[in-house]
Amino acid sequence: MGSACNWEKSTIANELIQGMEVARQLKFHLSSSTSSPDTHQRLLQRILSSYDNALLLLNWSESSAVQAQAVPAMVSLPQSPISTEGSPGEFKDHHQDVSKKRKALPTWKDHVRIYFENGVESSAEDGYSWRKYGQKDILGATHPRSYYRCTYRNTQMCYATKQVQRSDNDPTIFEITYKGKHTCLQANNSVPPATPENQELKHESHYHYHHHNQEPTNDVLINFRENLRVETEDLHKKEASDSFSFPQGIENLTGEAQLSSFSQLVNENVMGNFSPSFISPATSGSSYFSVSPYQMNSFGQFPESDHNEIISANTSTSNSPILDLDFQIDHADLDLKFPFDTPGFF
C-alpha cells in the first residue's frame, strides 16, 4: 500500500512535531514558577513517548506491510501500523455474527484531560452519540470502566464503541478507547446528544458544563483555545505507536501563535489524521476537543484487526462521519487532492 507509506511518514512526522511541541511546552513550564514538577514529569514523559513512537513507527514499517498483507480484506485499513498485543499475523477468525465474542475492531486510545478554566471545565465530546451499555470495575483500577456504543447501532448498524475510564493517577484524565469506526450518519452533528464523557463527569466529577452548539467549523478552533484544553497522551508504545496528540503546547502560546501553531499542524498533513468528528459540544457537553478516531473500516464490511490502535485527533469538518475509509491512511493525499472546500463536500 503506497498510501500506507505516506501515512507512516506523516505519522512519524506527527510524532516528531508533537515531541517538539511538548518540548516547547516544557520549556515554557520550566521558566514558569507556577508549574509543578508533576507537570514537568508528565511533559517529559510525553516527549519521550513521542520519540519512542516515532522510532517505533520506523521499526514497524516492515511489519506493518506484513500486517497489511495479512489482512487483505481490510481495504486500506487506517489502522495503526503498530499493532499491539499479539503479533501482526495473529488474527483470530473474526466472526461477524453478533455473538458475544470480542469484536475484532480497530482500536485506538485517547487520553482526555479535563481542565477547569475560569470556572469552566472542558470535557470530552467527540461529536457522536453514544449510549452506555455497561460498566465494569476493572482489576487494579480505582475507577470503573464505562462502555459505550453508538446510539445508532441498531438503526444504522454502526458498531463503533468506546470505553471510558478515569485515570487512577490523574482524575482529570479520562482514558478513552475507541473501537471501530462510525458508519452511521449522525447528520445532526449540530445537535449532538449527550456524551458519555459528560455523563462520567456529571456523575463522578461534578464538573460544570459549558455548552456550545456549534458546528465543527473553524469557530471550534477558537473555542477550543478559549474554553478548553484537551490532552491526548501517548499510551504505552504498543498501544499508541500511531498516536497523534494535539499539540500540548498550543495553549501556552499566545493567541496568534496558537492559531498559527494549530494551522501549521493542520497544514502539515496532520490534518489528515484528524477525524471529522469534533467537538460537538452540544449536549450536555462542554466543549471538548476530542481526539477521535475514526474512520476505521466499518465493522460489518471488513474483518478487522483486533489490535490496531490508533490515536487520531480530529478536526471536524464534515457532516459525514464517514468521510472516507481511507481517511487516515491517505490523508496526505487527501489534502492535496481533495480540497475541503469542494462544493458539496460539506
Place this chain on the structure above:
DNA sequence: AGAATTTGACCGGC
C-alpha cells in the same frame, strides 16, 4: 411513553 442508564448475569478468552 420512549429513551437512556444502571447493573447483575452471562459469555468467551486467557
Place this chain on the structure above:
DNA sequence: GCCGGTCAAATTCT
C-alpha cells in the same frame, strides 16, 4: 477460574 466485555431487564430520566 478469573477477568473483561456485552447483554438485557429493571430503573431512571426527559
